[in-house]
Amino acid sequence: xxxxxxxxxxxxxxxxxxxxxxxxxxxxxxxxxxxxxxxxxxxxxxxxxxxxxxxxxxxxxxxxxxxxxxxxxxxxxxxxxxxxxxxxxxxxxxxxxxxxxxxxxxxxxxxxxxxxxxxxxxxxxxxxxxxxxxxxxxxxxxxxxxxxxxxxxxxxxxxxxxxxxxxxxxxxxxxxxxxxxxxxxxxxxxxxxxxxxxxxxxxxxxxxxxxxxxxxxxxxxxxxxxxxxxxxxxxxxxxxxxxxx
Numbered sequence: 001x002x003x004x005x006x007x008x009x010x011x012x013x014x015x016x017x018x019x020x021x022x023x024x025x026x027x028x029x030x031x032x033x034x035x036x037x038x039x040x041x042x043x044x045x046x047x048x049x050x051x052x053x054x055x056x057x058x059x060x061x062x063x064x065x066x067x068x069x070x071x072x073x074x075x076x077x078x079x080x081x082x083x084x085x086x087x088x089x090x091x092x093x094x095x096x097x098x099x100x101x102x103x104x105x106x107x108x109x110x111x112x113x114x115x116x117x118x119x120x121x122x123x124x125x126x127x128x129x130x131x132x133x134x135x136x137x138x139x140x141x142x143x144x145x146x147x148x149x150x151x152x153x154x155x156x157x158x159x160x161x162x163x164x165x166x167x168x169x170x171x172x173x174x175x176x177x178x179x180x181x182x183x184x185x186x187x188x189x190x191x192x193x194x195x196x197x198x199x200x201x202x203x204x205x206x207x208x209x210x211x212x213x214x215x216x217x218x219x220x221x222x223x224x225x226x227x228x229x230x231x232x233x234x235x236x237x238x239x240x241x242x243x244x245x
Contacts, residue, residue, distance in 0.1 A: 019208045028230060030204050032212075035198030036219060042115060042184040042194060047177055049120035054127025054173075056164075059157060061128060061136050079125045085186050088118045092190045115187040123180040130172035134165025167238055174231030178224045185220070195219055 006023045022028040060072045064103045079087070092114045100107045109117075132200050138161050166173075188197035199212040 002174075015209075018211050018214075019206070020211055022202050022206055022212075023207060027239050031193075031198045032195070032202060033217075035193055035195035037200075038112075038192065039184060039194040039219070040223070042112070042119075042187060042192075043181050045116045046120045046180055046184060047114060047227075049124075050180060051127060051173075053120055053124025054131055055122070055125060055162065057128035058131035059162075061132050062157075062161075071192075072151040075130065077124050079122055084119065084122045084183055085189060086143035087108060087122060088115065088186055111190050111192045112187070113215060114190065115184065115192055119180060119183050120188070123176050123183070126176045127169075127173055129175065130167050131162070134168030135161045137168050138164045170231070170235055172240065174225075174228065174234075177227050177231070181223045181227055182220055185216075 003024075006029075009023060012022050022032070057072055057076065060068045061076070063069060093113065096107050096109065096114065099109065135157075142160060142164070145154060146156045151159065184194065185196045187194045188200060191197060195216055198229050199216055204211045
């Protein structure tokens with residue numbers, strides 16, 4: 001049944017000049033399917049990790065402690081003003097080598113996890129800037145009310161500022177996450193078997209670059225659409241009149 005559906009797929013697009021014959025090759029079809037799964041796994045890891053990094057960096061930037069805020073601000077400037085691909089190469093080719101030499105053997109960090117760390121840190125910086133702006137936009141009277149209830153500095157941050165800052169920053173955070181999903185395609189640069197890398201391997205043996213690029217575009221379009229839908233759901237869920245609306 002599946003084989004018949006794949007054959008129908010190939011025959012349907014053949015008159016349009018599109019060669020999807022690779023789906024009839026079990027090895028290439030399996031490789032492409034694996035690439036789809038790896039890209040999905042990259043998104044599933046980098047989205048929550050980047051948000052965690054964003055919260056931690058934003059908390060440090062607004063902590064009022066110069067010894068913490070100044071290095072973080074320097075890291076923010078460096079990260080957001082340099083290409084993600086260069087950061088990935090520096091991490092994988094330089095830091096990975098240093099870790100390997102230090103341990104006297106293989107690095108415990110896989111190429112997949114290097115992509116997660118680099119992309120999550122890169123977008124975490126943008127999350128942090130959005131959250132920092134949201135934290136600073138919380139009205140002073142709200143903070144005074146929290147202090148009058150004997151809230152500690154940590155309680156004010158976690159129970160007052162961050163929940164309200166999230167509402168201010170939600171649109172920017174969703175845009176960042178959409179960009180993050182697209183950014184996972186750089187994984188192919190260090191031979192992580194995502195959908196882009198597997199497609200390159202397939203079209204290096206076949207004359208079907210256009211066909212695979214169309215599938216990649218559709219796949220990333222679907223993933224970013226799902227992130228956007230999730231963002232709109234959160235907007236409706238977290239809507240609070242007077243805060244970020």
